[in-house]
Amino acid sequence: MGFATNAIHVGQEPDPATGAIVAPIYQTSTYVNEELGKNKGYDYARTNHPNRKALERTMAKLEGGHSAYVFTSGMAGIDAVFRLLRPGDHVVLSEAVYGGVFRLSTQLLVHFGLEFSFVDTSMTEAVRMAMRPNTKMLYIETPTNPTMNVTDIAAISKIAGERNITLAVDNTFLSPYLQRPIELGAHIVVHSMTKYLNGHSDATGGAVVLTRPEDAEKIYFIQRSAGSGLAPMDCFLVSRGIKTLAVRMLQHNANGITVARHLDAHPKVRKVFYPGLPSHPHHEVARKQQKGPGAMLSFDLGSVDAARRFLNHLQLCSLAESLGGVETLVSLPALMTHASMPKEVRERVGITEGLVRLSVGIEDVEDIIADLDQALLYV
Ligand SMILES: Cc1ncc(COP(=O)(O)O)c(C=O)c1O
Known part of the structure; x- marks a missing residue:
């Protein structure tokens, strides 16, 4: 199916209980067990709920990933991605990243032992030169916010491949309609869904799209442990926005x-x-x-x-x-x-x-x- 068809239908099948063409908003915090140890696939809304699951399926499909997880904001999703790392790990980032990412990394995550270097990732050689033995992730935003520098994703993915490290790309500025970083070699795509994906300036949300099952497992663990998953109403709004x-x-x-x-x-x-x-x-x-x-x-x-x-x-x-x-x-x-x-x-x-x-x-x-x-x- 084409992109527009997937955006309208994947994760958005008619409600099996009633036939409603738009799935209801499951505005509930908990789910009743049929008997001890048996439920209908949901137990508690922090862990998961149908509106979140639906939106995560849509996002995985549109970015061409293995799976996706959606968060209360773009920053919550980006924070989860950095938590894949361990103290002592080093990240190379685009130097003009969104200010919130700069603040998160230099004012918060450094206190947990992560190291960050900011370089002009539109210059592939600068990325190569910034690599250290403990570099574990390349994090790029393209085009950058707000200077509109473009990083060659395929060229950077080659460096990530040579060193066997993770390449994460913030695709907020273009949306998967205009750019698909996974097809160019990215392992992880992040979004502020607050922006084009929702498109109507009435909700915040973030998405992390993964290509590797081991990353997916960890991101889901972080999401449900930290309680940073997107709420039902906001999932509903973003899902509605994505249809157009x-x-x-x-x-x-x-x-x-x-x-x-x-x-x-x-x-x-x-x-x-x-x-x-x-x-x-x-x-x-x-x-x-x-x-x-x-x-x-x-x-x-x-x-x-x-x-x-x-x-x-x-x-x-x-x-x-x-x-x-x-x-x-x-x-x-x-x-x-x-x-x-x-x-x-x-x-x-x-x-x-x-x-x-x-x-x-x-x-x-x-x-x-x-x-x-x-x-x-x-x-
Ligand atoms: C490129 C980019 N990435 C991430 C974010 C953070 O997203 P949010 O505001 O949904 O937390 C923003 C916010 O403006 C952004 O512009």
């Missing part, structure tokens, strides 16, 4: 390309960072491994004051954290999503104070452009 993922991503992609070209030609915009533009340094890698450039882009307005004037005059586009919803969202990473990153690190990786991030929604693209243009008049 294919059509939404087509429109996001088309709007993203149109807005990026428009901003690229705008005299007030110093530079646009978008892998869909031929001038982008990683345009060819993006073309090779992505089905489309997507709808995330950033652009430089030169200073925080210029950015502030622009942001404060937007009328249709919303100034908000997050991304991937149907509505266009705009943020200033240096003061918002990446505020937890030290200034010198932000500057080194290109997150300047005038860099504006845009998550292009699926409104009529003329309306998005008109709003950006009127706000740019104040820059």
Whole structure:
């Protein structure tokens, strides 16, 4: 079956008890035993429940994995992935990862004996040089948030293969509709389902998709031990969102390309960072491994004051954290999503104070452009 068909049907079979085309929300904390030691497959909602199981089946199918587990947020899922490691293990990460991943690793997990190195993973040689004898995992985000650097997943998976270590890829920015890291050699895919997968900005969620049964067993153990599995209502919402993922991503992609070209030609915009533009340094890698450039882009307005004037005059586009919803969202990473990153690190990786991030929604693209243009008049 094709992607759109799988997104609508896998894990979403009609309810066997009633025939309801949409499975009910199992809003219950516990399940009654038929007799001691015998139940219908569920005992307690922290451990598992039908809405979670359904969404996990969908996610495994869409990413082409062996199994998937869904969490209360993207960060909870990413935290579970790092817990596969042991004290003394070393991880090489993309240097411009989501600020929350930077905070989790450098301010929390280091206290449990894990070591982290941040490198520009779009330069394959830099990854090779960062390897240590105790390196156990490569963790990449591509495209990176918000500088839109693209990492060649197949090239990095070769390094992981040579060293027999795990390659984990954050696929949040593109969704499995536009990029399938497992087909390029990744062992683990993570998502903030809060973004494109849910798509409607009304729930948080995370997914970890695994290719190896031994990892799956450990991730499930972590999920049920830590109690970080996604609740029934949120699973229901994300499952509903995923049914329209294919059509939404087509429109996001088309709007993203149109807005990026428009901003690229705008005299007030110093530079646009978008892998869909031929001038982008990683345009060819993006073309090779992505089905489309997507709808995330950033652009430089030169200073925080210029950015502030622009942001404060937007009328249709919303100034908000997050991304991937149907509505266009705009943020200033240096003061918002990446505020937890030290200034010198932000500057080194290109997150300047005038860099504006845009998550292009699926409104009529003329309306998005008109709003950006009127706000740019104040820059
Ligand atoms: C690329 C990326 N990964 C992970 C996360 C974390 O996800 P969540 O906010 O659902 O915990 C985010 C959040 O913005 C993100 O942008």
